[in-house]
Amino acid sequence: MTAVRLSLTALASAFALIVTSCNVAMAQKTYDIGASDTEIKIGNIMPYSGPASAYGVIGKTEAAYFKMINAAGGIRGRKITFISYDDGYSPPKTVEQARKLVESDGVLLVFNSLGTATNAAIQKYMNEKKVPQLFVASGASKWNNPKEFPWTMGWQPSYQDEAHIYAKYIIKHRPDAKVAVLYQNDDFGKDYLKGLKDGFGDKASMIVAEESYETSEPTIDSHIVKLKATGADTFISIATPKFAAQAIKKAAEIAWKPLQFVSNVSASVGGVMQPSGFENTQDILSAAYLKDGADPQWNNDPEMMKFLAFLKKDYPDGNRLDGATAYGYAAAQTLVKVLEMCGDDLTRANVMKQAASLRGFTPDTLLPGITINTSPTDFAPIKQLQLMRFKGEKWELFGDIMSGDLSN
Incomplete structure (x- = not known):
């Protein structure tokens, strides 16, 4: 009997050890460069100077949005470090800044960098490095090519x-x-x-x-x-x-x-x-495809009221009449959604997997009836507009x- 009891005890101990090991495995957090228990590093390149400097508002809006998210506790306790550089709308400068973000700053991904020629200049580099070039701020059709460029995804309509x-x-x-x-x-x-x-x-x-x-x-x-x-x-x-x-x-x-x-x-x-x-x-x-801050029809729209409250509290320099502000807000909101979907698997591969799994997502400033949808074979999140x-x-x-x- 004693031997039987000992065997049962050993079996119970072994089972408990297996369960504990499984729980540890399930709770394990997975990170790539740019992510940790406390931080998510996001890179960005904007024309804060040069012929397209009017778009610099987008980067400033995104910085303010991420600051608001951090103040509310971040994403699952992780704070966003948003590193945004100026390229003057010049492709050679974009290449320089992208290399700096990836090789020196060690960002998890590059988000919503602006311009067609500028992003085209870094597309091959980003894909060779397997770093997400996510939600490109350009409507060029070339961003929707997951077979050849699986690390590049657009955001706005083509x-x-x-x-x-x-x-x-x-x-x-x-x-x-x-x-x-x-x-x-x-x-x-x-x-x-x-x-x-x-x-x-x-x-x-x-x-x-x-x-x-x-x-x-x-x-x-x-x-x-x-x-x-x-x-x-x-x-x-x-x-x-x-x-x-x-x-x-x-x-x-x-x-x-x-x-x-x-x-x-x-x-x-x-x-x-x-x-x-x-x-x-x-x-x-x-x-x-975005609501116009100058249009009074949105004054009592619940989602638009969130945007206006954000401008008042978190980005007082933001101009509600500037469409770039509504754009930056919606793009940042989309990235936060993807990062939340990643859970504790903050690898670059999972970021792209989740970005390609958006279904019916509607940022606050998107027009009613327009939603964001992606799949592993469809890297064009927004496909509709209204005249x-x-x-x-x-x-x-x-x-x-x-x-x-x-x-x-």
């Missing part, structure tokens, strides 16, 4: 989808239009121009003029004069904020009054429309939520 929507609208409502296009001579402008031509399809001859500009040019006035001379009655401006505002003002100055479209990246009331002079911006068209027209001192949404799918 430029091509947006261009398809404008082409659909023009074909339906102005079938005899003569379209002039101003575009930035880089990956951003060319990607968008391709979307326009694809959107027009066999009616691409409606585009009667294409004029490109360089970001190094101090002014694009001469390009607008040339486009007017073509007799075009419809004008699509594929430009970043500084140049979009110049285009609007110059068109007004030379009394050119075409039906005018501005790309979403330059639809900010505070960043483009107001500096252009509200008298010059009436009836301009664009498309949106809008500028009236008075704000945008007015109209029509249904649209996708850029040309098969519809």
Whole structure:
């Protein structure tokens, strides 16, 4: 009997040891460089200077948002260290800053860095290093290529989808239009121009003029004069904020009054429309996926009220009229969601796995009816927009939520 009791005791002890070991294994935390029990290091690259400096507001908004998250206890007790560098919208500088973030600062990931040409310059590097280049702040279609670039994911709607929507609208409502296009001579402008031509399809001859500009040019006035001379009655401006505002003002100055479209990246009331002079911006068209802080219809919207409360308490320098502020807030909110989904597995591979597992996620500043969805084969989180027209001192949404799918 004694031997039996001893065997049972030994068996119970062994079982307890196994259970304890399993619990320890289950509770084990897994980290890559840039993450620990107390910290998550996030890298970012923004044009705080240079021709696209208006977008620097995005990085400042994100810094304020992460500071708010830290003040509330962080993410599962871990505080975010947000390291954001200026690249002046210059690809060689972007490469330099990306290497610094990855090799010197040891960030877990690089988040929402801005620009098409700038991000294209570091895409191969980030993928070779297997460091997430997550929620790129650019609508280029190349960010949705998980097979070739599994460590790169976009965030906003693609430029091509947006261009398809404008082409659909023009074909339906102005079938005899003569379209002039101003575009930035880089990956951003060319990607968008391709979307326009694809959107027009066999009616691409409606585009009667294409004029490109360089970001190094101090002014694009001469390009607008040339486009007017073509007799075009419809004008699509594929430009970043500084140049979009110049285009609007110059068109007004030379009394050119075409039906005018501005790309979403330059639809900010505070960043483009107001500096252009509200008298010059009436009836301009664009498309949106974010709520406009200038639109009073959102004043009592529960989610928008959270955003406005954030501006008041955590980012008092933030301008509710600047679309870049709503953008930075929503992008930061999306990253926090992904990091929460990671739990205690804060590896780079798991960050990408969770980013590719978003279902029906809606940041506070996204328009109703638009949600974020991803999968291992779909790295395009936002795919819908709604057309809008500028009236008075704000945008007015109209029509249904649209996708850029040309098969519809």
